[in-house]
Amino acid sequence: MLLAVVQPWPEGKQPTDAALMERILQQDSAALETLYDRYGRPVYSLVLRIAQNPASAEEIVQDIFLQLWRSADRYQIERGPLEPWLFTMARHRALDFLRLKSEKQRRREDSDSDVLPSAVVRPDPEGDIDQARRAEKIRALLTSLPAVQRRAIELAFFEGLTHSEIAATTGEALGTVKSWIRGGLLRLRESLGEAGS
Amino acid sequence: MNCEQLAALYDEYALGVLEGEERAEIEAHLARACPTCTPGVADARWVVSQLAHAAPDAQPPAALRGKIMDAARKPADPARAVAPFEKPKTSTSRSAFPAWAWAAAAALALITGYTIRQMNSQGAQLAELRKEMKLAAIQNQMLQNQLEMNRMVAMVMTSPDSVQLKLMPKDTRMPMVHAYLHPHMGVAITADQMPSMPSERTLQLWIVPKSGKPVSVAIFHPDAAGEIAMVAPVTVPKNEIAALAVTDEPAGGSPQPTTPIAWMAAVN
Numbered sequence: 432m433l434l435a436v437v438q439p440w441p442e443g444k445q446p447t448d449a450a451l452m453e454r455i456l457q458q459d460s461a462a463l464e465t466l467y468d469r470y471g472r473p474v475y476s477l478v479l480r481i482a483q484n485p486a487s488a489e490e491i492v493q494d495i496f497l498q499l500w501r502s503a504d505r506y507q508i509e510r511g512p513l514e515p516w517l518f519t520m521a522r523h524r525a526l527d528f529l530r531l532k533s534e535k536q537r538r539r540e541d542s543d544s545d546v547l548p549s550a551v552v553r554p555d556p557e558g559d560i561d562q563a564r565r566a567e568k569i570r571a572l573l574t575s576l577p578a579v580q581r582r583a584i585e586l587a588f589f590e591g592l593t594h595s596e597i598a599a600t601t602g603e604a605l606g607t608v609k610s611w612i613r614g615g616l617l618r619l620r621e622s623l624g625e626a627g628s
Numbered sequence: 629m630n631c632e633q634l635a636a637l638y639d640e641y642a643l644g645v646l647e648g649e650e651r652a653e654i655e656a657h658l659a660r661a662c663p664t665c666t667p668g669v670a671d672a673r674w675v676v677s678q679l680a681h682a683a684p685d686a687q688p689p690a691a692l693r694g695k696i697m698d699a700a701r702k703p704a705d706p707a708r709a710v711a712p713f714e715k716p717k718t719s720t721s722r723s724a725f726p727a728w729a730w731a732a733a734a735a736l737a738l739i740t741g742y743t744i745r746q747m748n749s750q751g752a753q754l755a756e757l758r759k760e761m762k763l764a765a766i767q768n769q770m771l772q773n774q775l776e777m778n779r780m781v782a783m784v785m786t787s788p789d790s791v792q793l794k795l796m797p798k799d800t801r802m803p804m805v806h807a808y809l810h811p812h813m814g815v816a817i818t819a820d821q822m823p824s825m826p827s828e829r830t831l832q833l834w835i836v837p838k839s840g841k842p843v844s845v846a847i848f849h850p851d852a853a854g855e856i857a858m859v860a861p862v863t864v865p866k867n868e869i870a871a872l873a874v875t876d877e878p879a880g881g882s883p884q885p886t887t888p889i890a891w892m893a894a895v896n
Contacts, residue, residue, distance in 0.1 A: 460700055467696060471688055473680060480683035489689055493696050500700045515677035522680065527812060566681035573682050587645045588679045594645045616639040620675055 448513035455503040463500050470514065471496070473566075474521045481525035481589050491524050514562065526591040565623065572622045579603070580611040587612060629653045631664035638665070638672035652840060655863050659843050660883045780859040784808045784816035793872060795891035805856070805891045807872050814861040815845060815872070822850035825876075831856075831890075832881045835864045836871040845872075847881040869895040 446454075446465065454462030474495060479488040495517065573581050579601070586592045586600060594612070598605040634654055640646050641654045657665035784790055785808045795805035802823070808816040817833060825831070830849060834842040846860035862869075874891040875882075 460697060463700055464693070464697060467693055471693065472685070473683075475688035475692070476683045476686040477680040479686045485689070489692050489695075492688065492692060493699065496696045497699055515674045518677040518680040519673055522677070530812070562681075565678060569678055569681040584643075584679070585682075587643050588676070589683070591644055593647050594640075595647060597645070612640060612643070612645055616643065616675070619679070620639070623675060623678060 452503050452513070455500060460500075463496065466499065466513070467496055470517050474517055477518060477521050478525045481522065481591075482528050487528055488525070491521070491528060495521050495524060522588070529591065568622045569619070572618055576615055576618070580615050583608055583611045584615045631657065631662060631668075634665055635668055638668045639675060642669060642672035642676040652837070652864070652868070656840065656843065659863065777859065778857055780813070781816045781818060781857045784810045784813045784859055785818070787813065790816070791866070791895070793893040793895065795872060795874060795893040797891050798889060802890070805874060807893060809862065809866060809869075809872070809895065811866055814859050816859045817846075817848065817856055819850070819856040820854060822854040822856060824852075824854065825849055828879050830877055830879050830881060832875050832877040832885070833860065834873045834875065834885060835862065835869050836873055837864055837868050838870045839868075842873065842885055844881060844883070847877070866895070871895055 446462070448466070448469075451462040451466050455466075471492065475488060475492050478491045478495075479485060482488045482491060498520065499517070573584070576584070583597050583601065583603075586597045592600060594609055595605055597603075597612075598608045601608065603611075629650075634657060637646060637650055637654060641651060646654070654665060654669065658669060787808075787810055789812075790808040790810040793807040793809060795807055797804060803819055803821045805817060805819040808818075810816070815833070830847045832847045833845040835845055836842050843864055845862060846858065848856055848858050850856050871892055871894045873885070873889045873893075875885040875887050876890055877886060
């Protein structure tokens with residue numbers, strides 16, 4: 432037999448992201464289905480929150496997973512964890528959509544094509560895999576923040592605004608906005624530290 | 629600012645809230661692959677990415693999964709990367725494998741069967757056939773990559789948001805290089821009738837900011853026909869760009885220009 436056959440997964444074992452990406456590199460579309468089942472819902476939730484439009488969110492999510500299908504070779508080289516990469520790519524794509532929609536020309540932090548998996552990493556990702564626990568911590572953290580501080584972080588993350596744009600939107604002083612965001616991010620770090628421990 | 633001072637800003641940079649000098653400082657460190665800032669920002673991106681979990685949970689439409697899979701399996705998609713074809717999938721993703729490759733693989737299988745039965749000594753020929761098939765797959769992938777790049781170049785060139793720039797050569801015998809600067813998609817560079825370059829040299833495109841040092845954008849070579857068509861991301865806001873410039877650098881590029889500017893265009 433000349434042609435190697437893609438082997439089925441061992442019974443009861445969940446393939447890792449890296450193993451699925453290996454399969455995608457071999458054009459195994461079942462691996463893409465598994466990745467979609469794993470990340471489709473959180474990615475769609477994020478994109479819908481930013482784009483605020485189900486039809487556009489659907490289109491953006493489709494683009495993201497097709498990008499994954501096409502960029503498997505890049506992942507092979509970089510070997511970063513997939514979830515944060517997907518979230519970063521999804522956020523950038525959705526913010527681009529918002530900016531194009533409002534014909535806003537402000538440059539984003541960096542382009543999605545720039546951000547390789549290895550550019551979105553934390554040391555020892557294997558030790559920090561409890562996604563559900565992390566998600567719960569983050570939601571709890573944001574709920575615990577004062578409403579104005581939470582609003583500032585949401586404007587930054589979900590609407591792509593800068594410090595001064597947030598200050599203009601909220602009518603708060605620039606320095607106040609900066610300290611809200613800095614304080615919120617510090618608490619986010621602390622919270623993730625606890626979640627990962 | 630030094631890396632220690634910048635470290636306090638990594639999270640805000642990854643969140644995209646930084647502006648002006650602070651953002652430019654971090655980007656300058658990232659552009660030169662600073663060993664402190666690069667992993668620091670990668671970690672910050674990871675932290676910020678986790679805010680995605682704060683989005684209200686939403687169920688994607690049931691049809692979306694099917695749409696993605698149908699699009700992924702479409703064999704005619706020119707943007708699809710070609711995977712190594714020693715390991716095609718034999719069940720559900722059969723249609724994702726290019727038809728020509730199936731035909732070639734089938735032919736190879738027949739040839740192999742014949743070879744095993746009739747001429748066991750012809751293993752070398754079989755290896756040669758495999759090598760040729762691998763080469764064909766690589767060539768096909770290169771063509772598809774070029775098609776994708778050309779598509780991106782066309783998108784940037786035809787966008788009404790792009791600003792067209794003519795990079796004039798210092799050496800008047802050289803052709804002009806065209807640039808199309810788009811606020812989001814980056815910069816597209818096109819040129820033809822370029823002279824060939826030795827492999828140990830490369831052309832490097834720079835953004836010359838209104839203040840600060842040049843920022844590397846891309847390195848590139850003219851192809852065998854002397855043509856250039858490429859798109860590269862731009863990390864400096866358009867209103868902070870004074871000029872685009874191209875220099876001749878050692879292979880792999882340089883952190884800062886090491887030779888005089890060979891082409892340049894001012895950005896208004």
